[in-house]
Amino acid sequence: MSLLTSLARLRALDEGIAQPIATVRHCHLADRPMVFIPLKLSGEAAAPLAAMLGADRDRPRLLVVAQPRNRDLRFAWAAELAGVLLPYVEGFLRDTETVERRNADPYERAIDAPQILVPNRAGVAFVRLLGRSMRFRRADGPYPVPESVPLLGRWLTYFAERAAYPGSSLMPAMTEELGRHWASGQSGLEDANLAALLAWITTGPSDDAEDPLIWPPAGPATDPGFDAEVLAPAMESGSAERVTEALRTQLEPSWRLMWQAIDLLAGLEEGAGVASRWEQDRGSFSGMAAHVAEGAPPQPRRDGAVAAAARLARMERAQAAYDAQRAYDDPLVMAEHRLTGEAFAGEVVDTDPGNTEGEGRSRKLRPLVVIKTDDPVRLSPGTSLGTPQRRAQGAELVSAGEGLVTVKITKGMGRGRTAAPGAVPEIGERVCYTSLTDDFQGSPALPDAEATPWTHGGPPREYVPDDEDAQEEWS
């Protein structure tokens, strides 16, 4: 957390309402998102209890395991879940575009991709475990399950893994997404409660939000009091209907909150980099779909060492790119870097648009710009700079001191003897320069390797699930 966010939190606490920490939306919001709120049985690793899900806010589907310890009922639930999620996911594979690539065959990329929204990070973790518990099952053999179950397991695994990828919007955790855009007046720990965080953003803090009788937890864990007083007796009664209705009371409030949160995010204008990150998501999704279609085996139990290292490196790059993009897209995020001296903004007070370097044929146009700033610049001469105002340009810091910074534009000036109109900032214009660079831009045409690590140059041996995997107990 930055000091800027800390200050916003203090202000929120003082004013009794959350404060914005972003001026644009940094995540993609699908036209037809799927909201998915899974619940698990307390004390178990991955025993599903229920889920409320759907792409239509007026018609949520409620799927319940009336006796979570019954293996057959669990797999029946998994098959039902597959019956809702798979058609949604696969529906996006119909319309594709052909993407040309350098040094590789062109590939088909889905025009749009599924977006499955879960309430919180624990929800993503549970999706991962659900995926793990399903993907090695088989439709034949001693413990057969419906064919859709292992397939769903692979997709859930994919979505949960992709959720860890910085800047991906395929499976956002709602509290995280909200927390990227608003600072509440409570701690990060308390922000994990969807009802509490939303209360801060909309009406101000409310003790009701922490009362499980008014706002049941948004899963995957249920309220222990509910377990003891309502759920356990309902299960004992043997009435599936009673269990279902009990669980409905726990899920419906969160369902409403999820859609309220979607509306809040939709109210923000989309950031400039969102589309290109979503394009990456679409590529990754298409890669995964192709992988499944080719009949490749399910994701391994664990990444091999090399794959894990490659994955880590990829994630780090993605994180850096995501941070930089958000700063370029959003002055309030850039302000964090201005505060630490890695960026500065101010008014242009002087320019030399005709400045050149070199002689004869190697003579190049290198316009100079002098900016007056109140920011504490901590950049040394020679540092390469970029600017959100002219993203194609590169610049270099010449000197800084006493509130004046001189920069030299070094890239993107073209070959002409004079600068094209508008290429050099005019006196009086407000500009911002930063040492952050967004070298993310090099790769968006490629499908994300993450989806296909073991087909495209992924060094680890293929994981071939055996009978033991398929028959693994799920008690």
Place this chain on the structure above:
Amino acid sequence: MNPQHRLDVLRGVTPPRPHDARAIAALAANPGCARRALMDGAGVDKDAAARHLGFPAPFGQSPFAITRGNVFEALVKADGCAELLRMLRELLGLPVAEVAYHDVENVGAHLRHAHTRTLIDRAARDEHDAGTLYDHPLLSLEIAGHTAYLEPDVVAFQLGGRFHIVEIKSFAVIDGQADPSAVAAAARQAAVYVLALRTLLEELGHDPLKVSHDVVLVCPENFANRPVASLVDVRRQLAVLRRQLTRMSALDRLLEGLPDDLTFDLRPDDDGRPTRPVAELADALRRTTARYAPDCLSTCDMCFFCRDEARQEGASDLLGRQVRDELGGVASVAEALGLADGTRDPAAGQEEIARLLRNAERLRKECLT
């Protein structure tokens, strides 16, 4: 008045509550909190106190989780810990044919601690002793100058005079990985037992290092009930625990500034219902200094009461450690905001944070208008 008596007064008429390792690990996590140190030192039932104050703790355990935990533990311990023994053999590479099994719980509660001492002493003395599993040993630990008895929910394994603490937990290990926060909590708790057992050995004149810093963690594997054991090195947790325990001010010192008759007694009636006026109890508690942090929300029964107090005081602690660290010691929200908008002059030593806050405020204003 002697300190023990003062602590008895603090607690009132109810018998002291035993400590569980979880509470001690949490206590050590917030060593600066005098309120908690006093309440725990006196053995006050914090859960009951919080409930009576109208701030019941947000912890509850689901009956499903409890059942699952019990079933798993019973499975591991069935037939004199046969399954546990099998795992220990593999894990520690021991040529153990057969081991004795002592359930210390079988002796009366008042004798259990003495009994534990005798058993451990005998084992530590005899290097050729066959392996033994001690179930429910009652260990104690010195906390802030007072003896705290630990809830005996652990197994100690001894072979050839070497001891291992065994913890049975019901969170799953899936593909060799478990929820890191659950493992961390288990390691912190196990460290409490390792320290307690080492202390006991030392008291008995044995080498405390006979207790291994590698604890045996037994969890269900993947999605089934089958147990799997792994070794967890708790040296780091031990070091932290030791440091925190020595940092905790002695209770005697904490008692010094307090009135002699201060009490957190709930004055239960014959049916055990508290009759103490709530405002009076709250006042008594406010006499002690708390050190609220959001972590309290998962570790201390008093958390909602203390959070409410922090809110009323406008303490920046409410926002969490990260924010507090960012603010470099500016403790109140009003003070920090005053420095940010320039309505308050920085005190000595606050110049740097004040400059940063003013800058941050300027940037936020510029971007949001």
